[in-house]
Amino acid sequence: GENVEQHPSTLSVQEGDSAVIKCTYSDSASNYFPWYKQELGKGPQLIIDIRSNVGEKKDQRIAVTLNKTAKHFSLHITETQPEDSAVYFCAADSGGGADGLTFGKGTHLIIQP
Amino acid sequence: ETGVTQTPRHLVMGMTNKKSLKCEQHLGHNAMYWYKQSAKKPLELMFVYSLEERVENNSVPSRFSPECPNSSHLFLHLHTLQPEDSALYLCASSQGMDRENTYFGPGTRLTVT
Numbered sequence: 001g002e003n004v005e006q007h008p009s010t011l012s013v014q015e016g017d018s019a020v021i022k023c024t025y026s027d028s029a030s031n032y033f034p035w036y037k038q039e040l041g042k043g044p045q046l047i048i049d050i051r052s053n054v055g056e057k058k059d060q061r062i063a064v065t066l067n068k069t070a071k072h073f074s075l076h077i078t079e080t081q082p083e084d085s086a087v088y089f090c091a092a093d094s095g096g097g098a099d100g101l102t103f104g105k106g107t108h109l110i111i112q113p
Numbered sequence: 114e115t116g117v118t119q120t121p122r123h124l125v126m127g128m129t130n131k132k133s134l135k136c137e138q139h140l141g142h143n144a145m146y147w148y149k150q151s152a153k154k155p156l157e158l159m160f161v162y163s164l165e166e167r168v169e170n171n172s173v174p175s176r177f178s179p180e181c182p183n184s185s186h187l188f189l190h191l192h193t194l195q196p197e198d199s200a201l202y203l204c205a206s207s208q209g210m211d212r213e214n215t216y217f218g219p220g221t222r223l224t225v226t
Contacts, residue, residue: 004155032213043117043203043217044156051213089156093212100146100158101212 002027004092006104014112019080021107023090024072030092033066033073034101038087048075077109085111115139117218119204125224128194134221136187136204142216144209145187147179150201150220162187163209194225 003026013019025033031052036044050057050064050073057064061080066073077084087108091101117138126132138145147159161168162181170179176198178190187204201222207215 032211034212034215036217041219043119043219046214046216049213100148100161101156101215103155105153105155 002030002092002094002102004090004102004104006090006107008107009105010108010110012110012112013080015080015082017080019077019084019109021075021088021090021109022072023074023092023104024070025092025102026071027092027094028068028071029094032093033064034091034093035062035064035075036089036091036103038089038106040086044089080111082111082113085109117204117206117216119202119218119221121221122219123222123224125226126191126194127226128196130194131190131192133191134189134202134204134223136189136218138185138187138204138206138216138218140206140208140216142206142208143184144207145181145184146205146207146215147177147187147189148203148205148217150203156203160189191223194223196225199223199225 006023034049037047038044048064050066061078063076087106089106090104093101120135144163149157159173160179165181176193180188201220203220204218205215
């Protein structure tokens with residue numbers, strides 16, 4: 001089955017700086033890669049996703065890049081703000097089947113004022 | 114109500130109790146999921162329902178029993194749980210088994226004493 005590794009587990013950046021979170025996956029058949037943001041006391045919220053036929057996708061201050069050859073994908077947040085503080089999860093899915101999304105262990109992003 | 118809702122939000126139960134978690138989705142999706150979220154571990158898929166039929170149970174202990182009476186509602190019946198079952202239980206839904214745009218509820222924080 002799929003295995004997703006996520007780094008770092010904790011990331012502290014100054015407000016206004018950029019943050020990058022990286023994930024690797026093992027199953028070359030995976031073709032969908034979402035990122036979720038989880039704030040305290042809430043469920044994970046989908047913030048951006050990418051399919052394997054695309055190398056990069058951007059939505060305002062967040063972007064995701066995918067390298068299929070190396071089997072890794074990254075989340076980039078620019079001009080970080082205090083409200084970006086949360087736990088971020090990457091996930092991978094090979095499409096259909098009964099396995100559901102396979103998640104990384106999460107990155108606790110701390111934005112320092 | 115919009116999105117995915119879960120009740121109760123918090124639950125404390127003894128090991129001999131029987132309780133149920135409820136999930137409702139208002140997105141018109143036809144696939145629903147139960148995930149378990151424990152500290153320092155990736156989200157673990159427990160059950161998948163597609164078109165109200167269970168697709169996979171992922172070897173979850175029988176003390177967890179899911180029920181999906183229709184495409185909008187999902188239950189997780191709990192009995193004779195163990196303290197290690199204490200976790201955040203998340204319900205999610207998507208359109209079909211394609212995991213694109215999987216939405217999560219806020220979760221039920223379960224404590225087994």
